[in-house]
Amino acid sequence: MKNRKLKFGLGVAIILAVVGWEALSGFQQSKTYYVTVNELTQGQATRHQVRVGGTVEPGSVERRAGKLTFRLAQDAKSIPVTYVGTDTLPDTFKDGAQAIIDGDYLSNGVFQAEKIQAKCASKYQAAPVSPASGQKNPKVAGL
């Protein structure tokens, strides 16, 4: 009985070790630092596997020879981004959209994005249809 318990414990330990090791390697492989544009521009060095959120600067999107570049802005600062990924860009990616990009920030100040997620800026926010008068964002009042 004792021997069997030992064997059993050993089996459980092996399983735990395998799962733990897998978890750790998966973690190392996929961990991504979420930083702001400000933090990126302050440091000079290359940073690998980072994620940045910001707004696609209106008018900055350029597609040339299958290559896409744009500027990602946050507050007053922005960084140039080159898309090097293979996935097709989401439909929501356009001027003024909020975007989250994953990739490497190179020492020359260009961000190489491997993945881009985007969301249309106007969605989900309480900014109903602007009236003809050109007044934006009518306030929502209670009852």
Next chain:
Amino acid sequence: MNELGSLGIVAALAFAAFAVVAGTLGGKLRSSRLTTSAERATLAFFVTLTLAVIALEYLTLTNNFHNAYVAEHSNRDLLTFYKVAALWAGQEGSLLFWTWLLSIYSALVIFLNRKKNRQLMPYVVAVLMGTGAFFSSLVLLVANPFQELALASAAGTQPFTPPDGNGLNPLLQYHSMVIHPPMLYLGYVGMVVPFAFAMAALITRQLGDNWIRTTRRWTMVPWMLLGLGILLGGNWAYAVLGWGGYWGWDPVENASLLPWLSGTAFLHSVMIQEKRGMLKVWNVVLVITTFFLSIFGTFLTRSGIVSSVHAFAQSSIGPFFAVFLCIIVFFSVTLLLLRLDHLKSENKLDSLVSRESGFLFNNWILLALVFAVLWGTLFPLISKAVQNVTVTVGAPFFNKTAIPMGLLLLFLTGAGPLLAWRKTSFQSLKRNFLVPLIIAGVSGVILLVAGVRHFYAWMTLCLCVFVAACILGEFWKGARTRMKTAGENFAQAVYNLTMRNTRRYGGYLVHLGIVLLFIGFAGLAFKTQAKGLMREGDLLRVKNYLLRCDGLVSGDTPNYEYTRSLITVTKDGHAFTSMHPEKRFYKASQQPTSYVSIHPTLSEDLYIVLSGLDEDTGKAVIEVFVNPLVMWVWIGGLVVFLGTLLALVPSRVEREMAEIRKTQDIAVQVDNLGAEG
């Protein structure tokens, strides 16, 4: 209508608050009058919320864009079908919908249980309505869908009605998206019922078999619907998002998986308590965990504390949920600690090779999985709190942890039910497992010869064969006995066998569904994809498929404009099918979206996306995926659903027992009457 809606919510909140007080007092003072009035208040809670829901639906269907919610989530040319669904398209509507579902569950609990669980009911009602009061006050104060639009100008605010609404998010305009949120919510919300029964049992110290039997059934229903909701969500992601997959370990997806996993653990470990009187504390912990994770899931989905494809936006409801979650934990854990004496185990684990230990392993693995998924999902918050840097983890972490644990679970799916209670002898192990092991081994060799080299996929398929052999073997053994003794034919025997013990054979059916799901998952290892620019006459080859572009057409509907690519497919040189992926541009929301074209078959799906037009050449950008075995994921999910339904049907034995009990009750009543008279 706005007034009516708001009024409905105010009344609902008042009724809920009253029910909490009346229920608690009714239980304390053992006053059946108070309890009955608490129950009636609960029904009134349901009625008033129904009014509010009808009011919002009416506003949506009649294009009343004066209402801010309607203006934000609907538009004139939206299909009626989708207008109805606008109820759960945004924050405010979703929360109202959530609360309404809670009121439906509460009303059902009262109708189905008030006779059977007299002593538990006052507290059950109090807990249900405590949750109801929280959600209805949230709807009323923080996310009211009955707000009117107004313009702020120098002269003060003026009411304002836009000519048309912003429209439903195009991504939500898909049929399974219409049923996915209700199912998911029915799953989330329903977990409050087992929690309420657990709390009531703890408060009243009625910790015998009764509450656990009631709770088991009340867990199966939301568990089944939650599973269906997750599946439909996957189906939606697959058909709409256009990246060729159905699961991306997104925080919102994870949030829905967590209570499903802990609910699964509960549904298994509850059997040990029923049969052997063990794990009583553990079961209460699982009920609490599942409820906590459901609310937590709603919180994660709705608050945007973790960035996700579904919701980037920050929202103000976060702190309210945080407080509510703290109250749940404090209340339930304190109560559990106070009642530990009443939850002593009646037996000990006899052997490591037994049904009990099978269930225990199942529980450990499921909980480890919950922990891993939770850890990965919340890691950005944890790292922010600990090191002040936000670190996110992606799919590789989840896959690497979930796959090995999933495979262990798959093994138990087949092995567990064949182990005997208490102790399994070596002889019985040999008798039960020899044939499945041989079949699985042979299949493994065949798969290797056929060229399957992906380790996990190979392992999964071998285990699937093993589990299927184990379970079908059970059906076969049972049927053979009946055929011998009762002289039935095979079909009759299987039918009678199943109906006699729906719980057991329904469970087996669920396990078979899980096998089919895993077959579908294994297909992920053999995915192929290609991308090309195509104009009329261009060809693109993927595996043994050849795609020819026959041109692009554009068109217009009231709701959206579209560009459609006409593609003719030949397979192995034979004409196969024609497919038309679209790019749509929705007018009201000014948003483009892709409409994927899928040709599903049992062996593989051909999946074509028109991702856009290349700006330099004007050619269509076509992405093609060949996704093997995806269909089995949907079929497997459906089998799990049907199996659970079957297990919910009272078995013949149970019905006979119920009949006997009923006659006894009548006899007792007659006796009592006689005694009184």
